Amino acid sequence: xxxxxxxxxxxxxxxxxxxxxxxxxxxxxxxxxxxxxxxxxxxxxxxxxxxxxxxxxxxxxxxxxxxxxxxxxxxxxxxxxxxxxxxxxxxxxxxxxxxxxxxxxxxxxxxxxxxxxxxxxxxxxxxxxxxxxxxxxxxxxxxxxxxxxxxxxxxxxxxxxxxxxxxxxxxxxxxxxxxxxxxxxxxxxxxxxxxxxxxxxxxxxxxxxxxxxxxxxxxxxxxxxxxxxxxxxxxxxxxxxxxxxxxxxxxxxxxxxxxxxxxxxxxxxxxxxxxxxxxxxxxxxxxxxxxxxxxxxxxxxxxxxxxxxxxxxxxxxxxxxxxxxxxxxxxxxxxxxxxxxxxxxxxxxxxxxxxxxxxxxxxxxxxxxxxxxxxxxxxxxxxxxxxxxxxxxxxxxxxxxxxxxxxxxxxxxxxxxxxxxxxxxxxxxxxx
Amino acid sequence: xxxxxxxxxxxxxxxxxxxxxxxxxxxxxxxxxxxxxxxxxxxxxxxxxxxxxxxxxxxxxxxxxxxxxxxxxxxxxxxxxxxxxxxxxxxxxxxxxxxxxxxxxxxxxxxxxxxxxxxxxxxxxxxxxxxxxxxxxxxxxxxxxxxxxxxxxxxxxxxxxxxxxxxxxxxxxxxxxxxxxxxxxxxxxxxxxxxxxxxxxxxxxxxxxxxxxxxxx
Numbered sequence: 001x002x003x004x005x006x007x008x009x010x011x012x013x014x015x016x017x018x019x020x021x022x023x024x025x026x027x028x029x030x031x032x033x034x035x036x037x038x039x040x041x042x043x044x045x046x047x048x049x050x051x052x053x054x055x056x057x058x059x060x061x062x063x064x065x066x067x068x069x070x071x072x073x074x075x076x077x078x079x080x081x082x083x084x085x086x087x088x089x090x091x092x093x094x095x096x097x098x099x100x101x102x103x104x105x106x107x108x109x110x111x112x113x114x115x116x117x118x119x120x121x122x123x124x125x126x127x128x129x130x131x132x133x134x135x136x137x138x139x140x141x142x143x144x145x146x147x148x149x150x151x152x153x154x155x156x157x158x159x160x161x162x163x164x165x166x167x168x169x170x171x172x173x174x175x176x177x178x179x180x181x182x183x184x185x186x187x188x189x190x191x192x193x194x195x196x197x198x199x200x201x202x203x204x205x206x207x208x209x210x211x212x213x214x215x216x217x218x219x220x221x222x223x224x225x226x227x228x229x230x231x232x233x234x235x236x237x238x239x240x241x242x243x244x245x246x247x248x249x250x251x252x253x254x255x256x257x258x259x260x261x262x263x264x265x266x267x268x269x270x271x272x273x274x275x276x277x278x279x280x281x282x283x284x285x286x287x288x289x290x291x292x293x294x295x296x297x298x299x300x301x302x303x304x305x306x307x308x309x310x311x312x313x314x315x316x317x318x319x320x321x322x323x324x325x326x327x328x329x330x331x332x333x334x335x336x337x338x339x340x341x342x343x344x345x346x347x348x349x350x351x352x353x354x355x356x357x358x359x360x361x362x363x364x365x366x367x368x369x370x371x372x373x374x375x376x377x378x379x380x381x382x383x384x385x386x387x388x389x390x391x392x393x394x395x396x397x398x399x400x401x402x403x404x405x406x407x408x409x410x411x412x413x414x415x416x417x418x419x420x421x422x423x424x425x426x427x428x429x430x431x432x
Numbered sequence: 433x434x435x436x437x438x439x440x441x442x443x444x445x446x447x448x449x450x451x452x453x454x455x456x457x458x459x460x461x462x463x464x465x466x467x468x469x470x471x472x473x474x475x476x477x478x479x480x481x482x483x484x485x486x487x488x489x490x491x492x493x494x495x496x497x498x499x500x501x502x503x504x505x506x507x508x509x510x511x512x513x514x515x516x517x518x519x520x521x522x523x524x525x526x527x528x529x530x531x532x533x534x535x536x537x538x539x540x541x542x543x544x545x546x547x548x549x550x551x552x553x554x555x556x557x558x559x560x561x562x563x564x565x566x567x568x569x570x571x572x573x574x575x576x577x578x579x580x581x582x583x584x585x586x587x588x589x590x591x592x593x594x595x596x597x598x599x600x601x602x603x604x605x606x607x608x609x610x611x612x613x614x615x616x617x618x619x620x621x622x623x624x625x626x627x628x629x630x631x632x633x634x635x636x637x638x639x640x641x642x643x644x645x646x647x648x649x
Contacts, residue, residue, distance in 0.1 A: 369461050371539045389538050391457045400452045404538020418536035421454055427444035432475045432524070432531040 002077040009067040153191025160386040169322035175364035197280035204289035208255040217397035283324040306353025342375040458534040482643030504605030506636035515645035518611040
């Protein structure tokens with residue numbers, strides 16, 4: 001009925017601002033989709049709202065009504081109706097699921113219910129009246145950096161991005177396949193663990209022990225090849241001593257695989273996982289392995305990944321846990337392999353939404369010379385385009401920073417580093 | 433892992449532990465992407481007894497090679513005979529340049545050695561997906577050695593390709609070192625055409641070698 005009242009009022013007043021001002025789409029006009037579209041199209045084509053005669057000639061069965069209600073009443077009313085129409089199929093589906101799997105029903109309901117929130121309550125913060133809270137937060141950030149940021153373990157990267165924010169941080173690492181994304185991800189995780197925090201690492205492609213061996217390589221430079229191949233290069237006693245020493249640390253590095261998530265890594269399960277292990281940072285080695293809880297029939301991969309990345313960012317805000325995620329770049333990224341740089345944002349595979357939702361994006365490329373090139377492609381609170389080069393000794397997990405005159409670091413600092421590098425070599429004679 | 437025996441500074445370097453040696457990695461990158469034949473990537477001593485003045489002049493450029501490149505200067509090293517050190521000198525200058533700029537290079541290609549007859553063959557391979565990249569690099573790097581330029585008469589296509597790169601380099605004030613056996617401007621014009629000759633002969637410091645072919649000795 002409310003839909004009819006609104007349409008009647010529009011035809012009566014020749015004013016459809018009630019629709020534009022309140023974002024009332026066709027979905028709100030259940031049963032009146034055709035009249036709604038007719039009015040919109042007429043306005044679009046002829047520049048005015050059709051008069052009643054025109055309208056009734058098209059819809060002779062509709063009986064227009066006199067409307068004296070305020071716009072606010074009508075909008076609240078139609079939104080309530082809309083909510084009802086949305087809620088019914090969800091509740092029906094929940095009821096169906098409850099018959100077979102209460103967990104699945106609850107999980108579905110928790111997420112579906114979020115979309116059902118009445119949308120007429122619009123909040124906001126007066127940044128003038130509440131300015132003091134901003135000041136307090138600034139002081140806290142300044143005095144307790146470790147409560148607000150993690151360093152990455154790449155000192156020069158930290159200079160560019162000021163580390164990883166401990167909240168509201170969806171940090172995307174992307175590159176083509178086999179370029180070192182997972183290594184860089186684990187290097188950052190290892191560092192965060194080294195500075196005393198609990199880390200959660202989701203590894204869809206490697207088992208916990210393989211991730212563990214990489215950890216040993218990154219943490220203490222054990223030859224990864226020797227660890228994986230069981231070679232004699234590492235003495236058993238030395239490794240055993242190191243392994244024993246790890247238990248002196250009280251903080252965790254939890255590795256989980258999709259099997260640990262019953263093959264469905266969802267946001268709800270991630271929240272439980274974070275809560276269970278009291279994780280301070282989580283890393284997901286492949287966003288495509290996640291399951292979209294908001295999936296609707298017909299959604300394509302782009303929508304799914306956009307939803308997931310949006311939910312990951314929300315998770316980070318809600319739980320105050322930074323999320324690091326690895327994403328592949330598409331074939332455009334391959335073409336760029338021949339050039340000097342790293343893949344650009346538009347090369348992110350399957351979804352622009354990932355870059356859109358990310359707070360930071362780091363692009364990687366490994367050259368055949370064993371050089372790892374990094375470039376900051378996005379950061380919300382800093383400059384983009386910062387480039388860094390590392391000589392990467394994969395087997396020992398050593399990343400040696402190689403300063404370059406075109407680094408994005410402050411020029412003075414770069415020059416100092418370049419001078420220091422050259423100064424290191426005091427040759428006995430001239431070679432060239 | 434770094435193989436010390438392959439290091440260009442093997443004899444001079446006083447550091448004993450090569451782990452993580454940035455100079456090695458940077459030089460390796462510069463060398464491998466330079467196109468200098470492997471055998472000629474290591475420093476050699478050139479005998480100056482035949483061309484004392486020429487060698488002295490080139491040595492002065494060697495000592496000031498960064499300035500030479502920064503100013504976008506060019507050299508044409510030529511002689512009637514072959515094997516008297518033109519290519520060796522061109523490479524020596526490029527190696528010195530690498531030695532001077534490796535610190536802070538950040539794994540960029542800075543110099544290219546092009547054996548022109550081979551290059552002219554390669555640009556006719558239209559299936560080569562890297563051709564465009566290669567030409568792009570040649571247009572942009574700081575220093576290019578064009579070895580044995582004008583050894584054969586060029587077709588219109590060859591001339592067009594070569595001209596587009598060299599012209600771009602000259603316009604961008606990039607340094608070039610040409611070597612060849614053409615000793616007069618008119619002969620060069622006959623082989624390369626007037627436009628290329630104008631850029632090579634007129635815009636380079638001409639350095640004549642008068643020594644004998646030492647490869648025959």
